[in-house]
Amino acid sequence: MKNKKIITIAIDSPAAAGAGTQAKLIAKNYNLFHLDTGKIYRYIGYLRLKQREKFTYKFIQDKINVLKLKNLKDKKLLTDETATSASIIAKDLKIRKIVHKFQQKCAYHPPKIYRGSVLDGRDIITIQVKDAMFKFFITANVKIRAKRRYEEYKKLKKKISYSDVLKSLKNRDKSDRERKHGPLIKTKDSILINTSKLSKKACFLKIKKIIDKKLKIDGNI
Numbered sequence: 001m002k003n004k005k006i007i008t009i010a011i012d013s014p015a016a017a018g019a020g021t022q023a024k025l026i027a028k029n030y031n032l033f034h035l036d037t038g039k040i041y042r043y044i045g046y047l048r049l050k051q052r053e054k055f056t057y058k059f060i061q062d063k064i065n066v067l068k069l070k071n072l073k074d075k076k077l078l079t080d081e082t083a084t085s086a087s088i089i090a091k092d093l094k095i096r097k098i099v100h101k102f103q104q105k106c107a108y109h110p111p112k113i114y115r116g117s118v119l120d121g122r123d124i125i126t127i128q129v130k131d132a133m134f135k136f137f138i139t140a141n142v143k144i145r146a147k148r149r150y151e152e153y154k155k156l157k158k159k160i161s162y163s164d165v166l167k168s169l170k171n172r173d174k175s176d177r178e179r180k181h182g183p184l185i186k187t188k189d190s191i192l193i194n195t196s197k198l199s200k201k202a203c204f205l206k207i208k209k210i211i212d213k214k215l216k217i218d219g220n221i
């Protein structure tokens with residue numbers, strides 16, 4: 001499965017820390033394939049909410065077998081209810097194993113037009129892309145994360161209060177950090193980026209500096 005010639009970037013982070021935004025900027029700048037792995041769990045979490053009577057491992061496997069990236073762009077996946085459902089199904093090892101193959105293919109065999117891949121999620125450094133060329137752990141203060149997510153919901157015209165967003169993020173943090181399978185952990189070999197006091201641009205420049213330095217040393221630039 002491994003493909004040594006491509007650039008691989010792994011990002012782990014708690015919810016709403018800005019990892020998705022940074023991953024998109026990194027992907028664009030270095031021409032990498034980007035997979036927001038949380039969207040796959042949200043997709044399954046959404047199926048659990050809407051098709052509960054059919055919700056079996058076989059049903060999930062069949063859906064993942066035909067999953068297209070465009071399915072992950074659906075706005076329905078952006079609600080707080082779906083995020084909570086995602087964090088519930090994400091505790092299940094069998095479900096994690098079902099999505100593993102899809103993520104591995106994206107990470108190690110991205111479409112040929114790309115120089116490599118950047119994946120963001122909870123278990124990317126710890127499980128999915130353990131040998132990534134770059135490993136970033138992106139985080140921010142929980143109140144700042146809640147404020148950012150609340151603003152996003154407002155733009156999407158979702159009716160939810162700031163205190164409910166904060167409560168939901170805290171619950172998800174706890175569940176994602178304390179679960180048995182694929183918990184969110186910062187590994188020793190990952191670079192900590194705290195986005196609490198940084199603008200999107202400042203954060204990206206910090207990451208870019210780290211990537212450029214290594215790529216230059218390796219003769220990749």
Ligand code: C5P
Binds near residue numbers: 123124182
């Ligand atoms: O990143 P996002 O907030 O969209 O993820 C939704 C949920 O999916 C997370 O709270 C987490 O429980 C789960 N997830 C996961 N492993 C990943 C990515 C997301 O368990 N790699």
